[in-house]
Amino acid sequence: MSHTNTFLRAALLTLAALASLNVQAQSFGDIPESQRERLLPQIEAATGSTDTQQEAESNTSWQTGTYGPLLPEDQKKQLTPFGVELFTGGFRGLRADGLNPDYRILPGDQITLRLWGAVELERVLPVDAKGNIFIPSVGPxxxxxxSHNQLNNLVRSAIRNVYPDNVSVxxxxxxxxxxxVFVTGFVNQPGRYVGVPSDSILYLLDQASGIDEDLGSYRNIQLKRDGEIIANIDLxxxxLNGELSHPxxxxxxxLVVQRRGPAITVLGDVSxxxxxxxxxxxxxxxSELVSLAPLSPGVSHALIRGKRGTEPYAVYQPLENFSSASLANGDEVIFLADERSSNVVVQLExxxxxRSYYVVPKGTSLLEVLNAIEVDxxxxxxxxxxxxxxxxKEQQQRALEDSLRRLETTYLGASSDTAEESAIRVKEAELISQFVKEARKVEPNGRLVIANEGKLVDVRLQDGDIITLPQRTDSILISGEVYIPQSMVYVPGRSVSDYIEAAGGFSQHADDDHILIARQNGEVRDAGDIALRPGDQILVLPKVETKNLQIASTVSQILYQIAVATKVALDL
Known part of the structure; x- marks a missing residue:
């Protein structure tokens, strides 16, 4: 048990990093009086033009890795051949009946013939092995x-050679x-599949569950008859053009799908x-590859990696120069949005x-943007x-998940020496599992506290920052482990205890030693350290119900950290 406790103490030190979920910047100075009037006079400088917003977003996303779907290393795991979506069962449910106007008649087909007028006849005539139908009194x-479209004219012409007048056909x-038809080669399920003569080969390939993604060719499919190749088909x-013709x-x-030939891999900022x-x-x-590849907006450069002969080959060039590049088998082309913008985009809430959005030069500080914001x-x-x-926010989420994983490893993986200890471990495991399950539902807010007790830090803005200017309010919110969570009007002189009593008092699960005050600016402090002011939230944390003091202490401290980070009290 001593080893476990030591490990938990180390884990708690790590969990202290959760305080960064609510990072509090150091004070820079008092907010000027002019800013207290309107957060500084409104000016137009340093806001830029909104039509540069897309460029700013493209730049930042490449730097942060949020532009495009994935990094090339991860994209390779999702790499598929162009056209693989063809064979998802869409063609096998659209079997032709062979009765389209272009269908070419074959032996074994059946033709209905009706004559009236001077001669009357109604029969179903089979097409014999020589490709003829036999019409009484007319012959073969x-x-x-x-073609089906030409059949009526051909038969009418043959009958009128014998009955030139007063006969309708x-x-x-x-x-x-x-x-x-046999479907073989590099398909997923080679076999013999039944169709009609006018079926598309797509119907038969779909019957065979499509082309093998790893080995099959989409550009070299052979249709063979009596051992001879009668068509080479390029899907x-x-x-690209909706064109597909074959006998x-x-x-x-x-139908033989050949092994895939030379190929080029496309990665990077592509959909x-x-x-x-x-x-x-x-x-x-x-230029041909650019027309084929689904490039994301803002792509500016292309990296080509491969071999020329036996020597490694790599070149990085602007997209306009890439158009004239000659690509070879095995090349890997990575498209990148690599233009550096001089602007960032920030949002107000x-x-x-x-307005709600501002495009400002890189390096712009918070106060410079506040200069351009008009408030009441x-x-x-x-x-x-x-x-x-x-x-x-992303760092917060990773830190929280890592801390919870360490907590699980410490308690749920520990061994027991006696039956009594084992029973205790089972109860501990239930508590920890419940706690971790609830904690994983919490989403960090990514808030950076920059205002504290009338002081403001003039931080440099980053692309995507959201500046929060909270609504002034005269209420106090009481939440967590009280009987009647609610909002109340702020009354000067009333204490935290007064508000909790007005909310019905502590619930049976409340930990009256852990009461927090959450400010509108994201700052969270112990209730005994600060005085209440309008807009504050009183947060009563739950008590961990266990006789194991070590678990109670550990989980309570983690609960405290999560509450500081997110203004949420987990219910255990």
Whole structure:
């Protein structure tokens, strides 16, 4: 147990970093009197033009890694061939019936013939092995290879050679002979699949569960008949232009997907990492790849890595120069939004007048932006300005998760020497598991406390910062472990105990030794250290119900840290 306690004390020191969830900057100086009137006179300097906002966002996202889907190393895990979405079951449910106007008649098909007038006849005529139908009193008529659209004219012409007058002719293709086609090569489920002669090869490939993502070619698919290649099919023509043509299928045909040929990998600032296959024996120009790849807005450069002969090859160039580059098999092209902007974008929230977004030069300080913000001093609690910053929020989340993981490892993985100790461990595990489950639901706010007791720090702004100008209020919020959580009107002279008593008093789970005051600017202090003021929140933390004093102390301290970070009291 002593080893565990030592480890927990070390873990608690780590958890102290959670205080950064509510980082409090050092005071810079009193807010000037002019700023107390309106947070400094409004001016227009240093705000820039809003049409540079997209450029500013692109710049910052490349620096912080938030632009584009993933870094190239992670993107490689999601790399798929261009066109892989073709085979998701969409074609196999659209089987043709073979009765379209362009269908070419084959032996085994059946044709309905009706004659009326001088001669009357109604029959279903099969197309024989020689491609003929036999019409009584007329004889054989060759129809193999004739399109469905041309059939009626052909038969009418043959009948009028015998009955030139007063005979009307009607034909219709009643049914077509199914065909069985072998689908093999680099497909997921090679086999023999049934269709009709006018089916697209996409229907048959989809029946075979599509092309093998790792090995199959989308540009080299062969249709074979009697051992001869009768068509070479490139699916890129269909993917890019909607064009797909091949001879009508016949029974016994074989569809062979060849091994994938030369290919180029595209990563970086693209909506999806993809692998593009080259035409056999040809190179690909950079301009062609740009037209194929789904580039994200703001891409400015391209990095080419690969080999030329046996030597490693790498070049980094602007996108306009990349257009003339010649790409080779195995090249990896990483597109990047690598233009550095001189501006950042900040947002306002809360009580203010005017616009909500400002585009300002890099290095602009908070006070410079506040100079351009007009407020009503009766409505805005200007002494409680704070910032929310995304990078701080991400660090907070990682720190919290790491601390909880260490807590789980310490208590849930500990061994027991006796049955009594084992029973205690079970109860401890239940408590810790419940606590960790609730703690993981908490989302850090990323708030940077910059105003404290009438003093303001003039920090440099970062792209994406959100400046909070809270609404002035005359209320006090009482929450946490009280019987009736509620808001009350602030009355000068009333103590924390008075407000808690007015809220019904402490609940049975309350820890009356851990009462916090959360300020509008994000600052959280012990109730005994500061006096109440309008807009404050009184937060009563829960008591950890366990006879194990070490667990109670540890979890209580973590609860305190989370409350400081997020103004949330976890219910255990």
């Amino acid at each position: 008529v060759q129809v193999q290879g004739v 009607y034909t219709n293709l009643q049914g077509v002979q199914p065909v069985a 890129y023509s269909f993917l 009508q299928l016949q029974d016994g045909d074989t 999806k990492p993809l692998l593009f296959e080259l035409e056999e024996g040809s190179a690909l120009a950079g 809360g009580a203010y007048l005017g 001093p009766q409505e805005t609690a200007y002494e409680s300005v704070s910032l929310r910053r995304e990078s701080v």
